[in-house]
């Protein structure tokens with residue numbers, strides 16, 4: 136009997152250790168809480184400090200935003216500090232947190248923060264210590280309740296990242312007006328370039344069912360300063376403007392309002408015909424103008440703080456004003472006119488390219504620069520960071536710095552369309568930082584893209600940054616847990632473009648996982664090299680767009696036979712027996728003329744072009760000597776191999792932190808890194824073997840040899856099923 140009990144126990148124990156993964160019903164960390172994880176502060180000294188400052192909370196004001204502040208503190212502080220918070224009306228003892236505006240709190244107005252408050256606008260906040268009736272208190276104040284909400288998240292971040300708050304004094308305000316996420320969600324709930332499940336907008340159950348996820352979505356966005364969301368795909372279904380969908384939208388707008396988030400929708404330019412029953416969508420037709428004006432009136436009746444329209448027009452087959460011989464400005468202005476009386480804006484995208492253009496790089500600039508000054512003040516031009524399309528590395532789009540009289544905002548991609556979907560770890564913070572720090576020289580040195588976008592170079596009426604955020608119904612929102620970090624980084628940089636990708640990565644890791652240095656040190660390094668690794672194993676040295684057509688996942692540098700040359704890979708790399716790369720210098724397509732000096736001169740000359748951008752601008756001899764002393768061919772091979780080694784290094788680092796975080800997320804990322812390593816090898820071998828057919832040079836001996844021949848890799852393009860394809 137004894138023996139059998141023992142055997143039984145032994146069996147149970149072994150089965151636990153053999154199957155350590157989670158079973159149904161267990162409370163696992165599935166990543167749903169993202170960076171609002173509020174992990175308990177274990178360090179006793181810090182914990183005491185925090186408790187001393189936060190033992191009671193006084194909230195002033197009764198708005199719905201004050202209610203969500205209370206709710207957030209109720210979620211966060213008990214978890215972080217193991218403390219039930221007591222809310223009171225008055226500061227009564229040391230260690231009170233007082234939250235209010237000068238209007239809602241006479242105590243705050245007596246503190247004379249006027250000068251500071253005058254500098255932080257409607258959304259900024261202050262966190263300060265103050266003596267109130269002889270009690271030492273912590274104060275969060277702002278000009279509006281939304282500012283207070285941002286301040287509360289700001290304070291919680293201090294605690295989540297274990298900062299000393301005994302001497303805290305923070306003044307923070309956003310540098311751009313619209314900090315916006317764009318969803319490419321179809322009404323069918325399939326998400327274009329979405330790799331994390333279905334659309335989080337459950338249109339079928341709206342407006343009746345208010346899924347709790349909508350509130351958590353708002354919390355996550357507000358916590359990083361996002362204040363606008365365009366909820367549907369830029370390849371827009373006209374029915375978004377129908378009464379049926381507008382009623383659903385009202386519910387989302389109501390949920391987001393207390394969090395300071397305005398809703399936008401993407402519109403289809405033909406809507407006056409398909410929804411309105413008119414026989415034209417010509418922007419200069421009086422009936423069309425009238426239709427848009429009435430549509431705007433209707434929307435604002437339903438959603439008084441509606442943000443406006445996001446528009447993809449005359450781009451990739453989307454309808455637009457060209458059909459009526461009207462230009463982008465005429466097309467945008469009719470919408471702007473309709474929204475203007477209500478304070479709305481039109482966000483007009485500049486993502487255009489045309490089969491007639493010899494070099495796709497040039498198209499957006501050529502189409503939009505002649506129209507500078509013709510757009511109404513409530514139009515904002517939304518420009519992708521690079522001239523082509525969210526590639527792993529692009530030089531900055533020359534439109535930044537060229538549109539002196541047209542509000543110009545930046546569009547970045549959070550969803551990893553070109554970075555291995557939700558299967559690869561590729562923190563985009565470093566890419567965003569690189570884009571924002573690029574110097575346009577539009578108004579002398581230091582006219583960075585960040586400054587242009589913040590309206591510090593030209594005097595823009597409206598400013599903004601948009602991030603394409605194709606989150607879905609996956610419990611952790613983004614599929615790969617680390618894609619959350621790019622969402623987080625986007626919000627933080629939209630708030631303040633001067634922050635560094637490194638400090639943001641650190642913050643995110645601490646808030647999402649743990650503050651343990653043994654975890655942070657290696658994994659922040661992993662994050663910081665991850666994007667470069669992705670560049671190296673896909674398209675180093677300024678190569679671009681070597682993807683299999685359609686899904687954009689795997690390599691197909693050999694693609695040559697498609698209805699349009701600018702959809703092929705050979706169009707972009709131009710490899711031949713002499714060399715590789717796209718000549719965009721004066722002797723080539725002369726796209727470099729779109730940049731200001733000295734950028735133009737720098738990219739025009741091979742010697743002064745940074746090697747990371749080399750093949751973006753030059754067709755380079757295979758024997759060209761690189762900075763390392765290697766030939767171009769050797770350097771290219773070296774980079775491809777380096778990319779794979781970097782992924783292997785990332786795997787080692789990740790494996791080394793086992794036990795420091797929860798098992799569920801550990802195992803998930805570990806498995807994804809295995810997929811990434813396999814993919815990286817496939818990318819490397821496909822590209823090196825393919826380019827070798829032109830260079831006719833050997834892969835140097837020190838490198839492992841590709842396991843298969845080129846034909847094999849080509850066959851994978853056809854035979855491998857790629858999950859999560861493009862959904863139209």
Ligand code: BDP
Pocket residue numbers: 327328369370447451486524525552861
């Ligand atoms: C490309 C995507 C496509 C989008 C397009 C856009 O492949 O799905 O519709 O951008 O930004 O990157 O409009």
